[in-house]
Amino acid sequence: MDNTKCLDAGPNEDLECVVCCYEYSHTHRTPRLLHCGHTFCVPCLDKLANVDGVIRTISCPLCRWITCTAATQTLPQTLWVNAEIWNQVAEKEQRKRRTDRKEVPLGGLNKKPMRPTFLDSNHAVLKSAFLKMFTAHQQRLPAS
Numbered sequence: 119m120d121n122t123k124c125l126d127a128g129p130n131e132d133l134e135c136v137v138c139c140y141e142y143s144h145t146h147r148t149p150r151l152l153h154c155g156h157t158f159c160v161p162c163l164d165k166l167a168n169v170d171g172v173i174r175t176i177s178c179p180l181c182r183w184i185t186c187t188a189a190t191q192t193l194p195q196t197l198w199v200n201a202e203i204w205n206q207v208a209e210k211e212q213r214k215r216r217t218d219r220k221e222v223p224l225g226g227l228n229k230k231p232m233r234p235t236f237l238d239s240n241h242a243v244l245k246s247a248f249l250k251m252f253t254a255h256q257q258r259l260p261a262s
């Protein structure tokens with residue numbers, strides 16, 4: 119049997135654990151990589167794990183590869199997060215959050231009270247004054 123052929127999960131199944139069929143999340147069902155390269159959620163890995171003394175073995179349900187980890191450490195401490203899935207979950211959760219925030223008004227736009235008449239009549243004067251200040255400041259900079 120060829121173990122390298124086992125990375126064949128379709129793109130649609132990527133975001134859910136093939137054992138429990140639940141979608142991965144950043145909190146409870148984090149996607150973790152076994153040493154064979156297959157990814158499962160932490161609750162399923164916990165169920166698959168066999169602890170024997172200080173060794174925890176997890177037999178991959180897809181390819182039967184046995185992953186050994188230290189039983190003294192938790193699964194999240196010993197197994198890598200599948201970053202690809204993690205990032206896709208992040209995008210999904212961010213999109214969800216963005217739509218939730220729709221009704222929140224944009225901050226910062228109304229911070230300055232608008233005085234259009236003042237600005238219009240003094241715009242050129244202000245601009246040249248500002249430019250003078252700015253260039254003067256810049257010229258002073260290297261001296262300090």
Ligand SMILES: [Zn+2]
Binds near residue numbers: 140160
């Ligand atoms: Zn699962």
Ligand SMILES: [Zn+2]
Binds near residue numbers: 124152154178183
């Ligand atoms: Zn596997």
